[in-house]
Amino acid sequence: MATTSCCVPSTSTTCSSSFSLRVKRNSNSLSFMGSLSFSSNANSLSAGFVSLSIKQNRPRNNSLQVRSVAAPSEAVAGFDEMVSGTQRKYYMLGGKGGVGKTSCAASLAVKFANSGHPTLVVSTDPAHSLSDSFAQDLTGGQLVPVEGPDCPLFALEINPEKAREEFRSVTQKNGGTGMKDLMDGMGLGMLVEQLGELKLGELLDTPPPGLDEAIAISKVIQFLESQEYSMFTRIVFDTAPTGHTLRLLSLPDFLDASIGKILKLRQKITSATSAIKSVFGQEETREDASDKLERLRERMVKVRELFRDKDSTEFVIVTIPTVMAVSESSRLSASLKKENVPVKRLIVNQLLPPSASDCKFCAMKRKDQMRALDVIQGDPELSSLTMIQAPLVDVEIRGVPALKFLGDIVWK
Numbered sequence: 053m054a055t056t057s058c059c060v061p062s063t064s065t066t067c068s069s070s071f072s073l074r075v076k077r078n079s080n081s082l083s084f085m086g087s088l089s090f091s092s093n094a095n096s097l098s099a100g101f102v103s104l105s106i107k108q109n110r111p112r113n114n115s116l117q118v119r120s121v122a123a124p125s126e127a128v129a130g131f132d133e134m135v136s137g138t139q140r141k142y143y144m145l146g147g148k149g150g151v152g153k154t155s156c157a158a159s160l161a162v163k164f165a166n167s168g169h170p171t172l173v174v175s176t177d178p179a180h181s182l183s184d185s186f187a188q189d190l191t192g193g194q195l196v197p198v199e200g201p202d203c204p205l206f207a208l209e210i211n212p213e214k215a216r217e218e219f220r221s222v223t224q225k226n227g228g229t230g231m232k233d234l235m236d237g238m239g240l241g242m243l244v245e246q247l248g249e250l251k252l253g254e255l256l257d258t259p260p261p262g263l264d265e266a267i268a269i270s271k272v273i274q275f276l277e278s279q280e281y282s283m284f285t286r287i288v289f290d291t292a293p294t295g296h297t298l299r300l301l302s303l304p305d306f307l308d309a310s311i312g313k314i315l316k317l318r319q320k321i322t323s324a325t326s327a328i329k330s331v332f333g334q335e336e337t338r339e340d341a342s343d344k345l346e347r348l349r350e351r352m353v354k355v356r357e358l359f360r361d362k363d364s365t366e367f368v369i370v371t372i373p374t375v376m377a378v379s380e381s382s383r384l385s386a387s388l389k390k391e392n393v394p395v396k397r398l399i400v401n402q403l404l405p406p407s408a409s410d411c412k413f414c415a416m417k418r419k420d421q422m423r424a425l426d427v428i429q430g431d432p433e434l435s436s437l438t439m440i441q442a443p444l445v446d447v448e449i450r451g452v453p454a455l456k457f458l459g460d461i462v463w464k
């Protein structure tokens with residue numbers, strides 16, 4: 053099969069238990085597409101597995117190298133493995149800002165939906181770009197149907213600032229009833245009594261650290277408990293850049309700290325108003341509230357377990373082929389490992405496609421990218437992940453057809 057298209061990756065290294073190759077020939081190289089089994093441990097092979105090391109017929113700094121190993125059954129497979137089964141699975145895509153997390157997450161969601169899975173794609177990044185990616189207004193903090201895919205695909209942009217605004221406005225009217233409804237809606241109803249006596253309007257003007265995460269967390273709890281979300285068999289998270297993601301993942305620790313802060317604050321206020329305290333029967337309320345908070349903490353522990361369950365959850369790191377992005381990805385991988393979050397795949401996005409006639413700029417750029425790929429292969433954190441190489445495409449990835457195009461390249 054011949055190709056000259058720049059938009060098609062010269063080398064696609066994905067994984068599956070099968071070992072089928074499509075070979076393409078262009079003017080000066082052979083390239084391989086399809087379900088190549090790949091392991092970044094390809095250098096050291098265990099008995100019984102076959103390895104291929106294929107180098108394209110181009111100068112060193114102009115070549116993409118494919119190393120492929122027939123994967124053992126328990127190792128990472130390709131999209132076949134991601135799509136199989138009707139039990140709910142969670143995919144979280146994260147990495148440095150601007151590397152293509154949203155594009156990859158949205159393309160995965162489209163691919164799941166086109167493969168028969170009712171899918172939800174959620175953005176927990178305060179600087180959302182899902183709407184831009186789908187070319188559709190998905191703002192509003194509600195489930196919004198995405199038009200185009202075969203199966204239902206819904207998107208949800210969690211907007212912490214907007215939620216905080218709503219939160220503040222309802223605390224200022226209806227004597228707190230509106231606030232109760234809102235907090236119930238966020239899965240935090242049990243905190244209402246606890247917080248009821250605090251001046252929430254003031255509190256929200258100077259929000260305690262972690263409030264944004266609390267809102268995101270409450271949405272995650274909804275996924276687990278609400279009927280509205282029960283139809284989804286695949287949930288894809290487009291996460292915020294690294295730091296936020298890690299905070300989101302350490303839910304119970306975060307909650308412990310936040311609840312601690314809330315209780316401390318409450319204590320301060322109640323002791324400062326000790327005269328009023330007796331009127332409101334503080335002691336009884338406190339005990340009751342602690343029980344509720346403890347129950348909430350237990351739910352959080354369940355969420356944590358789920359997010360660390362290698363059968364249902366996978367964190368996919370997205371990076372670009374620059375040494376800076378690779379370094380950050382390595383740190384992210386180390387932190388996720390420490391948190392026991394399953395990570396198997398690394399997408400190296402925006403690789404320059406092959407060209408028979410590189411200009412000086414492209415040749416330099418390609419050389420840099422090859423250096424970054426070498427860094428990945430020598431990195432103790434990243435070299436054990438399955439690398440998916442995704443090309444820089446020459447169209448803007450916007451709208452479902454473009455996302456399908458990208459998804460068919462990346463997810464195989």
Ligand SMILES: Nc1ncnc2c1ncn2[C@@H]1O[C@H](COP(=O)(O)OP(=O)(O)OP(=O)(O)O)[C@@H](O)[C@H]1O
Pocket residue numbers: 148149150151152153154155156177179180181293401402403442443444445446447448449450
């Ligand atoms: N493989 C690719 N080829 C061409 N353009 C790409 C590719 N991947 C991403 N882009 C473009 O790069 C830009 C940034 O991508 P995207 O918004 O997906 O990144 P992000 O990591 O989610 O960014 P942020 O951290 O700001 O949320 C977008 O304009 C997107 O269309």
